[in-house]
Amino acid sequence: MLKARPVRQGPVRRWWTSLAGVAVVSSVCAVAVLIAAYGGAAASAKTKTTAKSGGTLTVGLTTAPSSLNPAKSSAGSADDPADYLAYEPLLVLESKGKFGPGLASSWGYTNAAHTNFKMVLQKGVKFSDGTPVTADAVKEWLTYFNSPGGAFANQLGKVDSITTEGRYNVTIHLAAANPGIEWDLSGVNELGDVASTKAVADPSSLSTRTDGAGPYVLKSAVPGSSYTYVPNKHYFDPSAIHYSKIVLKVISSPTTMEEALASGQIDVAEGSASTASAAKAAGFKIADAVEDWDGLVISDLSGKVVPALGNEDVRQALNYAIDRPAITKALLGSYGDPTSEWITTDGYVPGYQNHYSYDPAKAKQLLAAAGYGSGLTFTVASTAGTWADGTPGGDMTEAVAQNLSAVGVTLNIENEPSATAEDGAILSGQVGIGTSGFGIDPTAIYYGLLLAPTAAFNLDKYVDASANALYAKAATSAHPDADWEGLTRQVTNAAYVIPVYAPESLWFVKKDVDGVAFPISNGNIGEGAPPVIANFYPGKS
Amino acid sequence: MAVSAHEVEASQNAPRPSSLYGLGLRITRNPFVAVIVRRLVVAIPLLIAVSFLSFLLVSLTPGNAARQILGLQFTQTSYEQLSKSLGLNLPLYQQYWEWVRHALNGNFGTSLISGQGVGQSISQRLPVTLSLVILATFVSAVAGVAIGIFSSLRDGVAGRVVDALAMVGFAIPAFWLGAELIVLFAVKLHWLPATGYVSIGQSPLQWLKSMALPVTALSLASIAGVGKMARDAMLDVLHSEHVRASRAAGLSERSIIFRHGLKNASPSIVTFVGLQAVLMLGGTVFVENLFALPGLGSLADTAVTGHDLPVVQGVAVCFTLLVIVINTIVDLVYVWLTPRVSS
Numbered sequence: 081m082l083k084a085r086p087v088r089q090g091p092v093r094r095w096w097t098s099l100a101g102v103a104v105v106s107s108v109c110a111v112a113v114l115i116a117a118y119g120g121a122a123a124s125a126k127t128k129t130t131a132k133s134g135g136t137l138t139v140g141l142t143t144a145p146s147s148l149n150p151a152k153s154s155a156g157s158a159d160d161p162a163d164y165l166a167y168e169p170l171l172v173l174e175s176k177g178k179f180g181p182g183l184a185s186s187w188g189y190t191n192a193a194h195t196n197f198k199m200v201l202q203k204g205v206k207f208s209d210g211t212p213v214t215a216d217a218v219k220e221w222l223t224y225f226n227s228p229g230g231a232f233a234n235q236l237g238k239v240d241s242i243t244t245e246g247r248y249n250v251t252i253h254l255a256a257a258n259p260g261i262e263w264d265l266s267g268v269n270e271l272g273d274v275a276s277t278k279a280v281a282d283p284s285s286l287s288t289r290t291d292g293a294g295p296y297v298l299k300s301a302v303p304g305s306s307y308t309y310v311p312n313k314h315y316f317d318p319s320a321i322h323y324s325k326i327v328l329k330v331i332s333s334p335t336t337m338e339e340a341l342a343s344g345q346i347d348v349a350e351g352s353a354s355t356a357s358a359a360k361a362a363g364f365k366i367a368d369a370v371e372d373w374d375g376l377v378i379s380d381l382s383g384k385v386v387p388a389l390g391n392e393d394v395r396q397a398l399n400y401a402i403d404r405p406a407i408t409k410a411l412l413g414s415y416g417d418p419t420s421e422w423i424t425t426d427g428y429v430p431g432y433q434n435h436y437s438y439d440p441a442k443a444k445q446l447l448a449a450a451g452y453g454s455g456l457t458f459t460v461a462s463t464a465g466t467w468a469d470g471t472p473g474g475d476m477t478e479a480v481a482q483n484l485s486a487v488g489v490t491l492n493i494e495n496e497p498s499a500t501a502e503d504g505a506i507l508s509g510q511v512g513i514g515t516s517g518f519g520i521d522p523t524a525i526y527y528g529l530l531l532a533p534t535a536a537f538n539l540d541k542y543v544d545a546s547a548n549a550l551y552a553k554a555a556t557s558a559h560p561d562a563d564w565e566g567l568t569r570q571v572t573n574a575a576y577v578i579p580v581y582a583p584e585s586l587w588f589v590k591k592d593v594d595g596v597a598f599p600i601s602n603g604n605i606g607e608g609a610p611p612v613i614a615n616f617y618p619g620k621s
Numbered sequence: 622m623a624v625s626a627h628e629v630e631a632s633q634n635a636p637r638p639s640s641l642y643g644l645g646l647r648i649t650r651n652p653f654v655a656v657i658v659r660r661l662v663v664a665i666p667l668l669i670a671v672s673f674l675s676f677l678l679v680s681l682t683p684g685n686a687a688r689q690i691l692g693l694q695f696t697q698t699s700y701e702q703l704s705k706s707l708g709l710n711l712p713l714y715q716q717y718w719e720w721v722r723h724a725l726n727g728n729f730g731t732s733l734i735s736g737q738g739v740g741q742s743i744s745q746r747l748p749v750t751l752s753l754v755i756l757a758t759f760v761s762a763v764a765g766v767a768i769g770i771f772s773s774l775r776d777g778v779a780g781r782v783v784d785a786l787a788m789v790g791f792a793i794p795a796f797w798l799g800a801e802l803i804v805l806f807a808v809k810l811h812w813l814p815a816t817g818y819v820s821i822g823q824s825p826l827q828w829l830k831s832m833a834l835p836v837t838a839l840s841l842a843s844i845a846g847v848g849k850m851a852r853d854a855m856l857d858v859l860h861s862e863h864v865r866a867s868r869a870a871g872l873s874e875r876s877i878i879f880r881h882g883l884k885n886a887s888p889s890i891v892t893f894v895g896l897q898a899v900l901m902l903g904g905t906v907f908v909e910n911l912f913a914l915p916g917l918g919s920l921a922d923t924a925v926t927g928h929d930l931p932v933v934q935g936v937a938v939c940f941t942l943l944v945i946v947i948n949t950i951v952d953l954v955y956v957w958l959t960p961r962v963s964s
Contacts, residue, residue, distance in 0.1 A: 144923075145735075146690075146734060146735065147734065147735045147736055148735070148736075149736055152690075152735075152736055154689065154690040154691070154692060154734065228706070229699060229702045229703040229706050230690065230703075231690050231691045231692055231694040232694060233699065234699070284736065286736075287731070287735060287736030287737055288736075288737060302745055302746070302915040303735055303737050303742060303745075304735075304742075304915065304919070304920060304923055305913070305914075305915030305919070306817075306915065329816070329817065329913065330913065331816055331913040332910055332913070333910065333911055333913075335800055336800070336803065336815060336816055336911055336912070336913060339800075339803045339804060339807060339808050339815045339816075340807075340815045340816045340913070342808045342815075343803075343807040343808050343811060343814070343815045344811070345807075345814055345815055345816060345817065496683065497682065497683060498683075498684060498926060499692075500683075500684040500688050500689045500692070500928070501682075501683035501684045503688065503692060503693065503695060504683055504684050504688055505683075507695055516693070518693070529693060536693070536694075536695055536696050
């Protein structure tokens with residue numbers, strides 16, 4: 081027999097009332113949201129975002145600045161979009177490999193050995209805290225820069241001393257000539273981004289605020305997400321300030337970036353090849369330049385880990401076996417160039433870009449001559465998927481492996497979980513070769529990184545006497561370009577590196593913003609530095 | 622609950638314990654307080670375990686912050702110098718102990734990569750993640766329960782449609798859905814922003830607009846799950862003997878559905894919603910990256926990739942606390958819903 085459930089003592093909770101009430105309130109809220117959204121959207125649809133003088137410029141970046149403190153930067157030129165807003169560099173990187181005045185109005189070597197480099201500073205320039213830019217301030221900054229032990233510490237090499245003479249003269253005394261010193265002081269890798277004496281005295285402050293002599297100063301930030309800059313009232317050239325506010329927004333997904341641009345949330349965006357056609361179809365301008373080169377680098381030039389890599393014929397064979405045009409077209413479309421040479425700002429040789437044309441027959445011939453006619457197997461370290469520069473590096477490695485297998489070379493790809501881990505695998509000597517992408521730099525930088533006897537990637541301390549002689553000559557030459565080109569020929573002929581393609585960096589720009597341009601060294605080859613945001617200005621809508 | 626006269630007399634004649642003991646007894650007999658105390662007791666070992674495990678897992682993956690910072694500029698000398706300045710040359714157990722020691726004083730350290738304070742980073746980003754998770758939980762609970770009730774009452778075709786939609790909801794990745802929502806509502810219709818976050822203090826309307834798409838992307842699978850759960854729970858209750866008896870006794874259908882059906886189904890629904898809230902907390906990593914929201918999920922993603930141990934530790938502790946809070950709330954609501962069982 082069913083019994084009625086006993087009636088509960090005490091006040092009855094009206095479940096149905098409270099839940100129904102919740103449902104009704106929720107429905108009303110949902111309708112209100114839709115109305116507000118539509119109403120807000122209708123209003124915003126009528127008002128197009130137009131960049132005009134004194135307005136706000138919003139720029140989308142794919143990665144956040146690694147640190148607001150230039151001395152702690154680990155991303156180099158990728159940090160320049162933010163750094164150049166707040167920090168005026170000592171020298172300004174211009175096109176065709178030239179450098180223009182920044183905080184320094186003139187500069188040069190004062191001895192034949194090129195170990196004493198003197199700068200004369202602009203007069204009357206102030207930091208954003210109102211204190212003057214003096215020789216002492218520059219000396220303190222250059223001295224401080226190495227102390228956090230950041231990625232770009234010691235980029236000048238061994239410095240014997242830094243002396244000042246009067247209020248505006250600074251001389252750097254090097255232990256050995258550094259042919260890349262102008263590059264170093266241009267701030268591309270942050271050394272030239274001078275901060276004030278007050279900031280240097282309290283370096284922890286530099287992680288949360290800016291204190292340079294640039295046109296803007298950081299007003300507020302959500303680190304890793306957005307950074308808002310306002311004009312620096314002490315900037316020495318107020319006419320160069322075009323916006324009352326510049327906002328940097330970090331959007332890591334290329335698709336979301338393109339959609340934010342299309343929806344009007346941002347005015348300029350760091351783009352990628354995968355979204356370029358959508359951006360173009362939507363009517364955005366595209367500023368582009370070759371800014372990187374990707375390929376395989378050999379850390380085992382003596383052949384201790386992989387004996388075959390110590391043989392020049394084998395290295396040349398690997399180069400001939402790769403179908404660079406096909407890989408470039410498949411992975412980058414029209415936003416990259418195949419290349420057989422490393423791309424540098426001052427040693428680029430136009431004729432060498434196709435030095436190793438695709439020739440599997442020649443590759444097999446060379447392998448046979450080297451004693452590897454029956455085949456060769458070795459391991460290459462790589463990182464799967466899309467790399468930090470936005471290129472499909474993992475796919476590139478797979479494509480190269482396919483090409484090499486056609487000539488009897490089996491590539492065992494050891495995918496590391498991150499680029500850092502891959503660098504670790506290469507630099508630890510576990511594998512003799514790895515894939516990587518490199519930003520365009522002066523030849524001296526690449527020599528120091530890959531080929532010099534003390535180079536990090538030259539684990540065997542391999543010595544190429546003619547390459548070293550070319551470097552030594554260029555280091556003290558007043559016109560070193562011919563020597564740098566000679567070094568590029570030497571490196572390419574000896575196949576010390578196996579470049580595959582040179583991807584373009586792309587910036588998508590709304591029609592009403594002008595001045596978005598990469599500094600160019602040669603043709604469409606950039607100088608390893610992004611467009612300077614402070615140079616953007618409102619165009620016609 | 623009715624008690625007998627004998628029990629009342631027995632309690633009145635029982636020897637009275639000391640006041641402190643009595644207070645303790647009264648406190649722990651209060652089911653709400655008991656829940657809170659139980660959760661607090663479990664929280665401490667849980668926090669230790671999570672912080673240690675997250676530290677260990679990140680430490681054991683190849684590379685470290687010094688390598689990350691130096692990148693291609695690596696030399697053995699610079700690596701050793703930087704490792705020393707960051708404290709990475711110490712043995713793992715010592716690094717962890719240093720972190721614990723400072724954390725107990727409320728100092729979670731600074732980011733190894735950017736130099737920013739971990740506490741400051743977390744406090745800046747917490748409101749974003751909370752907004753996302755709370756709104757998504759609310760939406761999935763309300764919408765899911767409504768769908769569940771509707772389909773339980775309209776069994777048959779409606780029920781099968783809900784089952785099918787639930788499967789679709791589970792299958793659609795939040796990342797893909799979010800991208801499609803951006804294309805439709807931000808790019809084509811210009812109704813809602815594609816990215817970014819506006820705080821509620823700045824503008825409640827803009828806050829809601831900035832949350833609309835991320836919340837939808839995050840909550841869809843949960844709506845499907847709650848809907849299915851609610852439907853199954855309602856069907857169980859509505860087909861039970863006592864509901865049949867209530868119908869026979871002449872109670873109205875509305876009273877049967879809400880007062881008996883939903884009331885008795887609520888405990889399992891609430892528990893499931895709580896689980897979904899915890900799952901959605903994990904889902905914030907993908908959604909925040911997609912919509913460029915400056916929340917804890919995107920901070921965790923960046924910190925793990927960069928081997929930024931202090932930030933990883935700080936975020937792990939924060940997430941653990943959030944999970945503890947969610948579970949405590951679920952338990953408290955459960956107690957409120959089932960006073961007889963709880964007492």
